[in-house]
Amino acid sequence: MSFGLGAGPAEALGPGLLISLCATWGRPVRYAVGALFALTGLAAPPAACRAQRASVPGTAAPAGAAVAQPECT
Known part of the structure; x- marks a missing residue:
């Protein structure tokens, strides 16, 4: 177990x-x-939707928490 030590x-x-x-x-490194970063930005919404579909029912954010919900289709 790493406990996020990195x-x-x-x-x-x-x-x-x-x-x-x-x-x-x-320049090559900048590109x-x-x-x-562009690929990560494009991959984030589908990953968030997949995680939302796979989430366990009853583990929602506390009431009143401002949580942005991805628009999943």
Whole structure:
């Protein structure tokens, strides 16, 4: 069990690594990172709908919580 122990180092080292890669390798890395972000943005709504369909009944957010619901078809 990992208990999310990699999140802290990833958040600490990730931005510096990304900046150094973009500064060192230039435009190709910027295009690759942009494409990765675009693909992630396109994949997020279908993933949210799939997770919503697979969720366990009775585990909804507490009353009064502002939760954005994806428009699933």
